[in-house]
Amino acid sequence: MGSRMKHVRFTIMIIMFTLLLPLCSGYQADAASKRDYLKIGLKFGSNCVSTGILKSDQGFLLGTIDGRRFEEGMPLPAYNEIVITNENGNIVVKDKDGILLSADMGSSGCIMPADYDDDGVIYYDGTPYRGGVQFLGKSNGTMTVINVIRLEHYVYGILNSELGYTNPKEALKAQAVVARSYAEQNLGKHSADGFDLCTSTHCQVYKGYSGEFDATNKATDETEGEFLLYDGEPVSAFYYKNSGGYTQNSEDVWSGKLPYLRAVKDEYSPSYPWSTSLSFEIIKTKLESAGFSPGTIQSVSINAYNNTGAVSELKIVGSGSTVYLKKENIRNVLGATIIKSNMFTLGKGSSSGVGNGTWNISNGLRVTESDADAKLYVISDSGKASKIDAEGVFGSNGQVTILLGTRSSEPIQTVTNGTVEFNGYGYGHGVGMPQDSAVEMAKQGFDYKEILEYFFTDIEVE
Ligand SMILES: [Zn+2]
Structure with a gap:
């Protein structure tokens, strides 16, 4: 043969x-085609x-x-x-x-x-x-x-992974432009390993040919070669699942201030409530994994909010040190899939059945049950008593029980009783386009350029 x-x-x-290779260099540094x-x-x-x-x-x-x-x-x-x-x-x-x-x-x-x-x-x-x-x-x-x-x-291979093919076409088109712009702006993100982007959520989730669907390929084709531009340059087009009602300034989440990543009051955000409880022990473990040495945790407080209502600083007082977690570091340290967004408040905590009507809430302060009506008072070191609003807190048979996980309960600034309940809205870092809102806007008849222009300030789609 x-x-x-x-x-x-x-x-x-x-x-x-x-x-012959050295003679065949064909790279042209022109715009992406x-x-x-x-x-x-x-x-x-x-x-x-x-x-x-x-x-x-x-x-x-x-x-x-x-x-x-x-x-x-x-x-x-x-x-x-x-x-x-x-x-x-x-x-x-x-x-x-x-x-x-x-x-x-x-x-x-x-x-x-x-x-x-x-x-x-x-x-x-x-x-x-x-x-x-x-x-x-x-x-x-x-x-x-x-x-x-x-x-x-590449956009064919990620679009369904990042926004399912059953979503409305204009939302898929907006996602295609955003994903394409993100890729172009992040070329060389993995240059140390000899390539541009990886296949995981670290970059964008890419599944190759098996990840392609007619609807997502069509959305890609209908926006072929289109990027989000600011001043004629492709932008870092960030996106995430749900804004919780307000998007974030880039500098309020990370550090750099970018003119097209401004906080926007999101009129189209579908409600996305979440709730989770973390014990002081778990918080201690997470802080230690991140390199802090808090010792025994004594309290967790919201120290600051930004203008959109997102928590910008969480203060954790421990016997060894006081730790301040700022901006996106709150989620990075405590777990970005657990603390789904920074749009949260702290609930009353989940201790229950504390003994004989006396519950220590912090150094020098006690909550005590006064009488059969189970009215509750905070008593300071000096003995000064102040009545507290007992909604969500009940007493009976000499026991004080804290009602768990009530959204109607007043948010509190500081938790000292060993378990922190986080009640929040939204999912993701909040910078750029919330996908849930893009879908909602598409359902209401907005086209993909209107969706992108709503969430990215002063940009053009070209
Ligand atoms: Zn990556």
Whole structure:
């Protein structure tokens, strides 16, 4: 069959091609177009692999990725499965029978399916992707695996993960513009590992070809090449689930003040209440994990709110130290899926059945039951008694019980009884576009540009 001869010839051509590489630099630093590629890290860090298997029904095309441009090289139409390994720093390509196809792809080598320009997909370890795959050798003999993909196809692969395909079309289109802008603005976020963006919530959740749906692809196509621009430049287009009624200034959550990320009173926010309780012990553990040494927790207080009503500082007094958690650090330290937003108040706590009508609420203060009516008083060290509003606090048979989790109860500033109840609204950091509100606006007939213009200040969609 002369197949051995063919392999040798291919190998020689690949070597010749590799030698020509320096002459083929095709990168143009122009604005992003639909032909520009970006690099999505599939396996990196501790997840690097020692072997990669690629499959394609139509065969392969070896080439290079130079900047954001793919340069075609050696076609391998006769192979449907190839195996890539790192041998002493060389990225080696063999067929499934172990016959050598390329002795070294080099650090800019990229493997496309032969029909990559015609909606072809390539399978990496069984999962289909548009675009191609790049392997970067590491000194420990493993490889970083990267999906090299066009920006528009990348948006195909994330849109449903970030906003489900059943949502109204104009909301999906708004999400497509935001996701595309975010990607463009965050190119090189993982440059230390040799790619642009990862596939998790750290960047945007990307599932490749399997994550595509007609509705989300259509929303991408109908906004093709459109970005959110401020002063003609793509912006950091942040988004999250629910604002809780007010979006946030960027500097009130992180540190940098950006003119297009301003707090907006969100008239379209569907109600998203949440409630959670954390014991002082759990708060102590979380603070210790974040490097603080609070000792035994004695109280938790809201120390400051910002203009939108979000908590900007939480004060935690412990026997070892007093810890101040500010802005987004409150959620980062206590858990961003537990404390869903900074739009919270503290409830009365969840201690119950404290003994014989006396409940210590802080150093030098007691709550005591005065009589059969179970009226409650705060008594200071000096013996001065003040009646407190007993709504949500009941006494009977000499026991005082605190009603748990009542939203109607008055928010309090400080919790000292061992368990903090957080009652809040919204989900996410609050900066930029709340997806729930985008969906609500789309339902009310707003188009995607109106949605984006509502949440991003002084921007253009182009
Ligand atoms: Zn990432």
